[in-house]
Amino acid sequence: MPITVNDTQYDLPDDPRVSLLDFLRHEIGLTGTKKGCDHGQCGACTVLVDGMRINSCLSLAVMHDGDTVQTIEGLGTETDPSPLQKAFLEHDGYQCGYCTPGQICSATAMLNEFANNWPSDASDDLEAAIDMSDEEIRERMSGNLCRCGAYVNIVAAIKAAAKEMAA
Ligand code: FES
Ligand code: FES
Numbered sequence: 001m002p003i004t005v006n007d008t009q010y011d012l013p014d015d016p017r018v019s020l021l022d023f024l025r026h027e028i029g030l031t032g033t034k035k036g037c038d039h040g041q042c043g044a045c046t047v048l049v050d051g052m053r054i055n056s057c058l059s060l061a062v063m064h065d066g067d068t069v070q071t072i073e074g075l076g077t078e079t080d081p082s083p084l085q086k087a088f089l090e091h092d093g094y095q096c097g098y099c100t101p102g103q104i105c106s107a108t109a110m111l112n113e114f115a116n117n118w119p120s121d122a123s124d125d126l127e128a129a130i131d132m133s134d135e136e137i138r139e140r141m142s143g144n145l146c147r148c149g150a151y152v153n154i155v156a157a158i159k160a161a162a163k164e165m166a167a
Pocket of ligand 2: 093094095096097098099100145146147148149150
C-alpha cells in the first residue's frame with residue numbers, strides 16, 4: 001500500500017533505512033518540513049500522521065504503509081492559509097522561520113488534543129475541562145524549540161487561532 005501525503009499517493013522507498021523526514025524532503029520534494037537535530041530533540045520535523053503529531057526524523061518511511069501524512073504544505077496555501085498559518089503571520093510568531101513549519105504542525109494537532117480535553121503535565125485536574133492557559137500551551141508545545149526565542153508570539157498566535165476556530 002502506498003503512503004498518502006497531502007492528498008497525493010506515493011510509493012514508499014525501497015530502502016528501509018530512509019526516515020520519513022528524508023522521504024518527504026528528498027524523495028518527494030516537500031522541503032517545508034525541516035531537519036534541525038535529526039535526533040528527536042527540536043521538533044522542526046513535526047508532521048501529522050493520521051492526525052497525530054510525530055517527529056518525522058525518528059520514524060522510518062516504510063513504517064507508514066497506508067498512512068495519511070499532512071505536512072505544512074498540506075495545511076493551507078498562500079491565498080488560503082489555515083487559521084494557525086494566518087495567526088503566525090499576524091502575530092509575528094517567527095523570526096528566521098526555520099522552526100515554524102514544525103511549530104504550526106504541532107500546534108494544529110495540539111488544538112485537537114485540547115478539543116478532546118486531553119490533559120497535559122500542566123493540568124491540575126485530569127477530569128475537569130482544561131483552560132487554554134499560556135502554561136498549558138507552553139507545556140504542550142515544549143517539544144518544539146525555537147532558537148530565535150519567538151515563544152511569546154508563538155503562544156499569542158496559537159491563542160488567536162484557537163479563538164478564530166471557536167468562533
Ligand atoms: S529534526 Fe526531528 S526532532 Fe529535530
Ligand atoms: S523562528 Fe528561528 S528558530 Fe524559531
